[in-house]
Each structure stands twice: as C-alpha cells, then as structure tokens.
Amino acid sequence: MLGEGILKGLAETARNFVGSYFSAERLTTVQYPEQRIAPIEATRDFPFLVYDGADWEAGLRCVACQICEKECPPKCIYIEKSTGKKPDALGKPQFYPARFDIDISVCMSCQICVEVCPFEAIKMDTEFELSTTDRFGGLLYDRKELAKSNEHYHKIHPTEAAAVDAHLAGEKAKADAKTKAAAAAATAKAAASAAPPAGGGA
Amino acid sequence: MFANLDQIFVLLKQWAVGWLPASWQAAAGVLLCVVAIICVFPGLFAITVLLERKGLGRMQNRYGPNRVGIFGILQPVADGIKSLTKEDLVPLSADAVVHFIAPVFLVVVVFMGYAVLPMGRNMTLVHLDAALLFYFAIGASTELSVFMAGWSSRNKYSLLGAMRAVAQMISYEVPLLMSSVAVVMITGSLSLDKIVAAQNQYTWGLPHWYIFTPWGFAGFAMFAIAATAETNRSPFDLPEGESELVAGYFTEYSGFKFAEFFLGEYVGMLSISGLGTTLFLGGWSSPLAVLGWVPSWFWFFAKIMLSMCVYIWMRGTLPRLRQDQLMNFAWKFVLPLTLLNLFVTALWRFMGDGWERWLVCSAILVLAYVVMGRTGMHRDHLGARRYRYAD
Amino acid sequence: MGFVFYVIVALTLAGALAAVLLKNTVHCALALTVAFAGLALQFLELDAQFAGFAQILVYVGAVAILVVFAILLTRGSETPKDGVFSRTWLAGLAIAAAVFAVLGWAVLGSAQALPGPGGARTAPPTVTVLQIGNALMSRYVLPLEIVALLLTAALIGAVMVAMHEKAGTQ
Numbered sequence: 001m002l003g004e005g006i007l008k009g010l011a012e013t014a015r016n017f018v019g020s021y022f023s024a025e026r027l028t029t030v031q032y033p034e035q036r037i038a039p040i041e042a043t044r045d046f047p048f049l050v051y052d053g054a055d056w057e058a059g060l061r062c063v064a065c066q067i068c069e070k071e072c073p074p075k076c077i078y079i080e081k082s083t084g085k086k087p088d089a090l091g092k093p094q095f096y097p098a099r100f101d102i103d104i105s106v107c108m109s110c111q112i113c114v115e116v117c118p119f120e121a122i123k124m125d126t127e128f129e130l131s132t133t134d135r136f137g138g139l140l141y142d143r144k145e146l147a148k149s150n151e152h153y154h155k156i157h158p159t160e161a162a163a164v165d166a167h168l169a170g171e172k173a174k175a176d177a178k179t180k181a182a183a184a185a186a187t188a189k190a191a192a193s194a195a196p197p198a199g200g201g202a
Numbered sequence: 203m204f205a206n207l208d209q210i211f212v213l214l215k216q217w218a219v220g221w222l223p224a225s226w227q228a229a230a231g232v233l234l235c236v237v238a239i240i241c242v243f244p245g246l247f248a249i250t251v252l253l254e255r256k257g258l259g260r261m262q263n264r265y266g267p268n269r270v271g272i273f274g275i276l277q278p279v280a281d282g283i284k285s286l287t288k289e290d291l292v293p294l295s296a297d298a299v300v301h302f303i304a305p306v307f308l309v310v311v312v313f314m315g316y317a318v319l320p321m322g323r324n325m326t327l328v329h330l331d332a333a334l335l336f337y338f339a340i341g342a343s344t345e346l347s348v349f350m351a352g353w354s355s356r357n358k359y360s361l362l363g364a365m366r367a368v369a370q371m372i373s374y375e376v377p378l379l380m381s382s383v384a385v386v387m388i389t390g391s392l393s394l395d396k397i398v399a400a401q402n403q404y405t406w407g408l409p410h411w412y413i414f415t416p417w418g419f420a421g422f423a424m425f426a427i428a429a430t431a432e433t434n435r436s437p438f439d440l441p442e443g444e445s446e447l448v449a450g451y452f453t454e455y456s457g458f459k460f461a462e463f464f465l466g467e468y469v470g471m472l473s474i475s476g477l478g479t480t481l482f483l484g485g486w487s488s489p490l491a492v493l494g495w496v497p498s499w500f501w502f503f504a505k506i507m508l509s510m511c512v513y514i515w516m517r518g519t520l521p522r523l524r525q526d527q528l529m530n531f532a533w534k535f536v537l538p539l540t541l542l543n544l545f546v547t548a549l550w551r552f553m554g555d556g557w558e559r560w561l562v563c564s565a566i567l568v569l570a571y572v573v574m575g576r577t578g579m580h581r582d583h584l585g586a587r588r589y590r591y592a593d
Numbered sequence: 594m595g596f597v598f599y600v601i602v603a604l605t606l607a608g609a610l611a612a613v614l615l616k617n618t619v620h621c622a623l624a625l626t627v628a629f630a631g632l633a634l635q636f637l638e639l640d641a642q643f644a645g646f647a648q649i650l651v652y653v654g655a656v657a658i659l660v661v662f663a664i665l666l667t668r669g670s671e672t673p674k675d676g677v678f679s680r681t682w683l684a685g686l687a688i689a690a691a692v693f694a695v696l697g698w699a700v701l702g703s704a705q706a707l708p709g710p711g712g713a714r715t716a717p718p719t720v721t722v723l724q725i726g727n728a729l730m731s732r733y734v735l736p737l738e739i740v741a742l743l744l745t746a747a748l749i750g751a752v753m754v755a756m757h758e759k760a761g762t763q
Contacts, residue, residue, distance in 0.1 A: 002575025009519040013261040017518075020260040029264040300623065332722045335646040339633075342654025346626060349661055353619060365665075368658055375654075392722055 041157060044124035046104050047113055049146045052089060056147040061121035063088060064097040068113035068122055076106035077113065089168070090175045100143035104130060120164050126156045204495040211238070211499065212324050235327045239316045246507070247468040248278035254514045261518035285461040293356060293454050300354035305455065305462035308347035312466045314340045315473040320398050322486045322499030333394040334386065337477060338379055341432070344470065345371045348441070348451050351463070355454035363450025366525065367434060367441030373532040374431035374438075380540035381424040384417055384547040385481045394477075398485030407491040411484040416563040417547040420571075422482040424540045426512075429474045431532070433467065435513055437520035440528060475509035476502070535574060542570050601638060605631030613685040614678050618664050626657040643722045 019026035051059035080099035132138030259266030318333035352364020412418030442450035486498035553559035608627030629652035636645035
C-alpha cells in the first residue's frame with residue numbers, strides 16, 4: 001500500500017521523540033564537558049616521550065636514533081642528536097635528544113613512530129583537550145612538554161605498559177646476564193692470560 | 203467575559219484607534235493590523251525554529267540547542283543577533299540590484315498573503331470577495347523572487363537551485379489550486395470568511411470541517427503535499443539540497459539577507475498552514491461545540507502551530523526525493539488525484555444529503571488511491587524499493 | 594483619477610520603458626514583470642478584483658517565469674558588461690510606440706471608450722467574482738468549454754512532444 005512506509009517512518013520518529021524523554025537509550029548524547037565518557041584503553045591521539053625515574057631529562061628513554069623522524073608520514077617530528085653521550089637505563093652510553101619537537105597540529109595520530117621505536121621511548125597519549133590561542137607555536141611541543149613519566153603511561157594504558165615493562169625488564173635481565181657473562185668471560189680470560197701460555201707467544 | 207476575550211484584539215484595536223480623529227481611524231486601524239501581523243508571525247517563526255531544532259534533535263536521539271537560556275529558549279535570539287552581525291557579502295560578479303531586491307521581495311510577498319487570512323472571528327485584515335484568488339496570485343509571485351535570487355548570484359549552484367525551485371513550485375501550484383477549488387465548489391465562494399463560516403456549524407457537537415468528508419480528506423492530503431512542495435520543505439527540499447547544491451538559490455546570501463530568506467521560508471509555511479487550516483480545518487472554529495467558549499484566535503493559532511509540528515515531524519522522518527521522482531509524483535499522482543477529487547466533489551454536491559454519497563465518494567477515492575499506488579507508482583520507481591545486493 | 598492612479602501609472606510606464614530600453618535581457622524580463630504588476634494594480638484601482646488577481650496570477654506568476662526560462666534556456670551565459678541601455682534602444686522605443694499607437698487607435702475607435710452623446714461617461718459597472726462565475730457557467734459556458742478543450746489539446750500535445758523526445762534519447 002502506498003504511503004505505508006511513510007506512516008511506519010513517522011511512527012519511528014515519534015517513538016524516538018517521546019522515548020527521548022523517558023529512556024536513556026533513545027537519548028544517547030553525552031553533555032560534554034560536564035559529562036564525560038571514560039576513554040577506552042586503546043584510545044590514542046598524540047605521541048609523548050616516556051621517561052623513567054623522577055628526573056625527566058635524565059630518564060628519557062629516547063636515544064635520538066631518529067627512526068621515528070624518518071618514518072613519520074607527515075614529518076611532524078624534529079630531532080637533534082646530542083653531541084655527547086650519557087648512560088641509558090642499561091648503563092650503556094647513548095646519545096640523547098638535544099631537541100625533540102613534535103608539531104601536534106601536523107601529527108595525524110597514525111602511531112607509526114610508536115611501532116618503529118626500538119627503545120619503547122615514544123607512546124601515544126590520550127589527552128585531547130589541547131586547544132590553544134597561539135596559532136603557530138601553541139601546538140609545537142618540545143621535549144619538556146612531551147616528556148611524561150612511566151607512571152602516566154601505566155595510568156592511561158595499563159595492559160600495554162605492563163607488557164612494555166616486562167619486555168624492558170627482560171631486556172635488562174638479558175643485558176645484565178650478558179654483562180655478567182662478559183665479566184665472567186673477562187675474568188676467565190684474565191685468569192687464562194695469567195696462566196702460562198700453552199704454545200709459543202705470537 | 204469569554205465573548206470579550208474572543209474579541210480582545212478587535213476591541214483593543216478599536217480602543218487604540220479611538221484616540222485619533224475620525225478621518226484617520228480607518229487608515230490607522232489597517233496600519234495597526236499590519237504592524238500586528240509583522241510582529242506576531244516573525245515571533246511564531248522564532249518559536250517554530252526553536253521547536254524544529256529541539257524536536258528534530260529528539261527525533262535523532264539527541265538534545266537540541268540547550269545552552270542559550272534555560273532549556274535553550276533564547277536560541278532564536280542568539281541566531282538573530284548572529285545573522286544581523288554577520289558581514290553582508292555580495293559576490294563581485296553578482297547583479298547587485300537584483301541580488302538585493304530578491305529577499306526583500308520575498309518577505310514582502312509572503313507577508314501580503316496574511317492580509318486575507320481570517321485569524322479569528324472578525325479578525326480578517328481585508329475582506330475580499332476573491333480572497334483565495336488573491337492568496338494564490340501573491341503566492342505565485344514568490345517564484346519570481348526565487349528566480350531573481352538564483353540568477354543574480356551568478357553562481358551555478360544558485361542558478362540550478364533556482365531552476366529546480368521554480369520548476370517545482372510551478373508543478374505543485376497546479377495541485378495546490380485544484381485541491382482548493384474543491385472547497386470553492388462546495389462553499390460557492392472565493393471569500394475565506396465565507397469558507398470559515400460554512401465550516402463553523404455543528405451536528406451532534408461535531409464540526410462541519412471539510413476534512414471530515416471524503417473529498418475534503420483527499421483534498422487536504424493533496425493540499426498538504428502540494429503546500430510542502432510549494433514551501434520547499436523536506437521531503438521536497440531539493441532546491442536547497444545541501445548535499446548537491448550547497449544551499450540552492452540562497453547560496454550566495456549571508457547575514458541579514460540570508461535571514462530574510464529564512465524568515466520568508468518559515469513565514470510562508472505559517473501562511474500556507476493558515477490557508478490549509480482555513481480551507482479544510484475550519485479556520486478559527488473550535489473542534490467541538492462545547493469548546494465554543496475558547497477564543498477563536500486561539501484555535502487558529504493552535505491549528506497552524508500544529509501544522510508546523512507536522513512539518514517538522516515530516517522533516518525528521520522523510521529522506522529527500524530525487525528530481526524525477528518529484529516531477530513524476532506531481533504530474534502522475536497528485537494531479538490526477540486532485541482532478542478526480544474535483545469530480546468526486548461535484549458528485550458530493552449533487553448527491554443530496556443521504557448516506558449514499560459518503561459511500562460512493564469514499565469508494566471512488568480509495569479505489570483510485572489503491573490502483574494508482576499499486577500500478578503507477580511501481581512502474582515509476584516510486585513504490586517500495588527493491589534492493590539488490592552485490593554478490 | 595487620484596494620486597494613487599498617477600503613482601501606478603508612473604510605475605507601469607517605468608517598468609515598460611525599462612523593458613524596452615535595458616540591455617540585459619533578464620533585466621528586461623523583470624522590468625516587464627513590474628509593468629504587468631502595475632497593470633494589475635490598475636485593474637484593482639478600478640475595482641476589477643478578478644481581472645487584477647488573474648493578471649497577477651497569470652502574468653506575474655506564469656508568463657514572467659516562462660519568459661525568464663525562455664531567456665535562460667536559449668541564450669548563453671554572456672553578460673553585457675558595458676552600458677545599461679540597449680544599443681538598439683531607439684528601435685525598441687519606436688516599435689513600442691507603434692504598437693501603442695495601434696492599440697490606442699483600436700481602443701479609441703470602440704464606441705464604449707468614448708464619452709456618450711451627452712458628454713457624460715456611462716457609469717462603470719461593478720462586477721463581482723460571483724457575477725463573473727455565473728456568467729461563465731451559464732451564458733458563456735460554450736466558449737468556456739471550447740477554451741477548455743483547446744487547453745486540454747495543448748496539454749496532451751505537450752505531453753506527446755515530451756514523450757517523443759524521451760523515446761528518441763533512449
């Protein structure tokens with residue numbers, strides 16, 4: 001029958017209209033900013049730099065390898081490598097970023113920098129209320145603004161951060177074992193060299 | 203007491219005019235009525251816009267505007283201030299004079315239609331013998347404004363929108379007129395006052411509104427469809443189809459001129475609702491004889507606001523038609539049915555007062571509706587959609 | 594012949610002159626619409642309601658739109674940049690004057706337009722819409738039906754033309 005569909009549609013909209021006053025199901029709008037939905041764990045928007053310990057500058061995991069800078073599709077990362085080296089978490093002397101800038105207004109939240117980072121140094125944040133009155137510099141974040149503690153990382157992405165920590169601990173254990181083995185080998189070698197040579201000296 | 207309340211506006215006018223010398227009284231009375239119309243209907247326009255935004259929101263499972271004032275009731279004021287303070291842009295290549303005249307002309311013409319609408323007992327501004335003809339003559343002029351707006355903007359979207367609008371308005375003016383002619387045939391007068399008076403009678407406490415007759419019901423349905431198309435409202439809002447034409451004929455308008463088009467559209471809707479109310483819904487007469495004590499103007503305004511709510515409901519429900527569907531619907535469905543309705547109306551007029559005419563007239567109309575709905579619409583792709591999915 | 598009459602005459606004449614003299618064809622069409630509307634007002638001023646409203650409905654509502662559509666569909670989008678008036682304004686004015694002369698001659702030639710033998714004009718009859726309706730439905734019913742038949746034939750013809758074109762394109 002012609003017009004039947006129109007009547008059905010009208011009934012549906014009428015149900016929506018009346019229902020919106022009674023059932024939350026038919027009025028799904030959240031009144032941001034007074035009401036907020038808790039972000040889901042996989043939420044991501046812009047990258048930040050993870051640091052361990054209390055001092056952000058000393059604890060930065062980043063070693064300025066510049067892989068993320070090269071991989072970044074919109075080229076929003078700018079890194080300047082330090083001239084000197086300082087020991088990283090494993091105690092190995094590494095470069096560190098003298099400058100690490102991300103232009104948030106250019107970043108497209110693709111997470112490729114996170115994927116490629118071999119040092120678990122860059123992660124995605126969930127902070128999205130970043131509006132600023134400064135059109136040009138306001139969204140260009142330097143390393144101080146980007147640095148956030150590992151605790152923050154644990155707070156926003158607990159599962160992922162735990163996995164990362166486990167991985168890092170494993171690495172550290174491996175490195176420790178390696179240094180220990182190396183130390184043992186060195187001591188063994190030293191002991192061996194202390195013993196008289198079997199054959200003629202080279 | 204209630205009689206005074208019913209005539210309160212008339213008495214107020216007489217009281218106000220009474221202060222003036224006798225020779226000025228007639229002109230001052232007319233001026234006062236004009237000022238009242240120009241104040242009241244934009245006010246209703248503001249209320250309608252608010253209702254529309256909130257109602258549509260609720261239909262789409264969201265709140266409408268609720269930030270300006272309590273429950274967002276000051277939203278129309280904010281909208282008004284915004285449009286008044288925006289820059290009035292005229293494209294460099296536009297025809298500035300015509301570009302300026304178009305919205306002004308639209309608003310003037312739209313307000314002229316109210317001159318003949320009876321808004322309550324003794325509340326018609328101009329008592330014309332040919333009031334209905336006047337209304338349609340004025341209504342036909344809005345097409346010119348639409349064309350002027352579209353052409354003078356020198357923008358292809360504007361021009362396309364104007365072409366669509368004019369084609370649509372011309373097509374739907376025919377059924378609009380034809381469905382109104384049925385009322386004229388029964389009443390025997392083009393005067394809207396007489397049409398309301400003919401409906402302001404009661405049998406068993408029920409009114410003699412024309413919508414409660416078979417031809418009147420069909421006529422009202424056709425009138426409502428044609429009026430929706432005539433005012434470019436959804437689902438017939440192709441002229442301003444934003445997905446393909448930006449905003450149609452008023453693409454190049456901003457600031458106050460845009461507000462004028464907006465006002466023109468809504469005041470036109472209110473006006474054509476008033477005409478439909480007058481023709482089919484008994485104008486200012488009360489829906490039940492026992493409610494006769496309620497002021498007549500209340501019923502008129504209640505009826506037109508109810509029509510506006512139906513407009514909004516329609517807009518919240520129906521998707522936009524395609525141009526060929528629109529034209530097919532006008533010429534192959536609405537027009538034949540209105541012509542048939544004219545015939546049925548004549549039958550009704552000459553079949554006497556018995557119950558047979560109810561049966562015969564209803565049967566003819568229902569049969570025609572079913573047959574046309576079943577056959578014609580399917581062939582013209584206006585029937586139920588058959589979806590084909592990719593394998 | 595009061596003040597209102599002269600205002601309407603001025604409006605009508607201005608519209609008609611603009612329609613003849615202007616360069617942009619769409620402007621001419623719009624000016625012509627003004628002249629039509631002025632004429633309708635003139636009818637209303639003379640208490641001929643039906644003629645006045647029919648003039649607006651048919652000429653402003655339909656004929657003007659038809660003219661405008663015809664202009665848009667037949668001409669390119671070129672817009673004359675320089676000058677407001679048409680180059681052939683003299684010819685337009687001459688033709689308009691010639692047509693006016695012929696019409697005026699015909700009108701003045703008819704007996705009713707002239708004052709009666711005593712020099713007094715016959716009182717203009719007041720015609721209501723009701724009378725026009727009655728006359729159309731009783732005395733002039735045959736002409737009305739013939740006109741209706743003609744219009745129906747024209748309508749069917751238009752439909753046939755449109756259908757033929759559609760079949761050709763498919």
